[in-house]
Amino acid sequence: MAIKNNVMIVRQKLLTKLIKLWNDGELVDQIDRVPIELSPRDARPKGRCCIHKERAIWKYKSLPLLGFDMTDEKDELTPLSDYARRALERTENPKDNIMCVIDEACSSCVRINYEISNLCRGCVARACALNCPKSAIDFNRETGQARIDHEKCVSCGICHNSCPYHAIVYIPVPCEEACPVQAITKDERGVEHIDESKCIYCGKCLNSCPFGAIFEISQVFDVLQAIRRGEKVVAIVAPSILSQYNVPVDQVYGAIKAIGFADVLEVAQGAMETIRHEAAELQEKLAEGQPFMTTSCCPSYVQMARKHAPDLQKYISGTGSPMYYAARIAREKHPDAKIVFVGPCIAKRKEGRDDECVDYVMTFEEIHSALTGLGIEFSPEQSYPMAFTSIKTAHGFAQNGGVMAAVQAHVEGSGFTFTGLQVANLTKKNVNLLRAYGKTGKSPAQFIEVMACEGGCISGPSAHITYDVSKQIFNKEMAKR
Numbered sequence: 001m002a003i004k005n006n007v008m009i010v011r012q013k014l015l016t017k018l019i020k021l022w023n024d025g026e027l028v029d030q031i032d033r034v035p036i037e038l039s040p041r042d043a044r045p046k047g048r049c050c051i052h053k054e055r056a057i058w059k060y061k062s063l064p065l066l067g068f069d070m071t072d073e074k075d076e077l078t079p080l081s082d083y084a085r086r087a088l089e090r091t092e093n094p095k096d097n098i099m100c101v102i103d104e105a106c107s108s109c110v111r112i113n114y115e116i117s118n119l120c121r122g123c124v125a126r127a128c129a130l131n132c133p134k135s136a137i138d139f140n141r142e143t144g145q146a147r148i149d150h151e152k153c154v155s156c157g158i159c160h161n162s163c164p165y166h167a168i169v170y171i172p173v174p175c176e177e178a179c180p181v182q183a184i185t186k187d188e189r190g191v192e193h194i195d196e197s198k199c200i201y202c203g204k205c206l207n208s209c210p211f212g213a214i215f216e217i218s219q220v221f222d223v224l225q226a227i228r229r230g231e232k233v234v235a236i237v238a239p240s241i242l243s244q245y246n247v248p249v250d251q252v253y254g255a256i257k258a259i260g261f262a263d264v265l266e267v268a269q270g271a272m273e274t275i276r277h278e279a280a281e282l283q284e285k286l287a288e289g290q291p292f293m294t295t296s297c298c299p300s301y302v303q304m305a306r307k308h309a310p311d312l313q314k315y316i317s318g319t320g321s322p323m324y325y326a327a328r329i330a331r332e333k334h335p336d337a338k339i340v341f342v343g344p345c346i347a348k349r350k351e352g353r354d355d356e357c358v359d360y361v362m363t364f365e366e367i368h369s370a371l372t373g374l375g376i377e378f379s380p381e382q383s384y385p386m387a388f389t390s391i392k393t394a395h396g397f398a399q400n401g402g403v404m405a406a407v408q409a410h411v412e413g414s415g416f417t418f419t420g421l422q423v424a425n426l427t428k429k430n431v432n433l434l435r436a437y438g439k440t441g442k443s444p445a446q447f448i449e450v451m452a453c454e455g456g457c458i459s460g461p462s463a464h465i466t467y468d469v470s471k472q473i474f475n476k477e478m479a480k481r
Contacts, residue, residue, distance in 0.1 A: 047108075097217060122145045235265070269394070271325075327357035
């Protein structure tokens with residue numbers, strides 16, 4: 001979560017409202033009134049043409065929170081209550097896709113990337129027109145100002161770079177600009193679509209969309225319903241939970257358990273296994289003559305290599321992620337339970353779906369909305385200390401540099417040393433950089449830690465607070481350990 005904005009607030013507000021209705025046993029009966037309550041007749045629309053448009057968008061934004069998307073709507077007259085009933089009755093989530101776009105909310109972004117502003121002086125140099133490869137720029141006869149023929153323009157940006165007055169502005173489509181692998185594009189109606197054959201689930205589009213049109217397909221009601229049915233459900237919580245609340249972590253675990261989980265385990269316990277295996281594998285690979293090895297903990301990075309940098313895959317560690325090992329620890333302790341990974345990551349939904357030991361994935365946003373909607377507060381009386389104490393470096397996985405630091409600490413004193421490189425934030429530039437390492441088989445370091453998010457998992461796309469705040473909380477918590 002890079003910045004706090006109204007999109008984030010609205011998303012959490014809606015989910016909290018739905019969870020409260022579920023808790024009161026009124027979700028099916030009252031959900032059709034939610035759009036009206038959130039956008040009453042006398043309210044001013046926020047960024048929409050009218051209050052009726054806002055209500056429609058509230059309705060459609062509820063679908064992914066219930067585990068559906070726009071393709072599930074076969075009839076526009078189908079009320080939300082029908083989707084809510086189906087969500088509460090299902091025992092398996094049939095959706096193949098991880099993310100979706102709410103087309104009713106996605107229609108306001110520009111289709112053009114470059115435009116000439118009124119700063120244009122109609123200069124004699126006319127570098128913009130002379131350098132345009134498509135002759136897409138001409139000049140107003142009366143004012144002398146330049147103008148772009150967008151039927152000819154190919155958005156190459158040469159005019160933008162040529163203008164001495166910086167009068168030509170670049171207007172990005174935010175979600176497309178944020179995506180590092182060009183997995184999201186507009187259709188003929190101007191609505192964005194996510195190509196999941198390309199998507200790496202980094203979540204950058206989710207928080208970049210100014211209209212909140214991009215959602216994850218949630219499993220929150222699947223988890224809550226499993227608990228309500230009396231099934232045994234266990235939560236395994238990512239190390240980055242230390243960054244989310246400025247209260248003792250035992251109180252956080254206690255609050256999560258109070259949702260109805262039979263047990264709560266730390267994924268940091270699994271990270272200890274990752275450290276041990278990763279260090280041994282690195283030593284083995286380098287001894288065999290492999291020039292470098294990268295981490296395998298970030299599922300978004302693993303998806304990037306699989307879909308966009310196949311030459312890089314052979315350099316990725318075969319060690320399981322902390323979630324992988326933690327899920328097996330939980331399965332051994334609770335063989336009859338459903339295992340729910342809790343973290344700030346969208347890509348974990350994909351990893352969880354591919355892992356036979358993980359049944360569901362909930363994000364920190366969803367957990368926070370659940371705590372709020374269920375009226376659960378943090379308190380010393382509700383503390384839930386861990387039976388197993390994970391080492392400090394295992395918790396450090398949550399921050400960029402944490403995996404490398406853990407491996408270095410593990411091999412310290414053994415005589416084994418290596419050079420390291422951190423790649424934090426999978427931007428277009430960093431994706432190309434990693435592709436080059438894979439193609440050439442050369443890198444500036446023997447061990448490369450890759451994380452999709454700028455600050456590591458503590459800045460994940462589905463954290464419930466902003467990165468600047470989470471970093472302060474995390475550093476404060478780590479200093480105690």
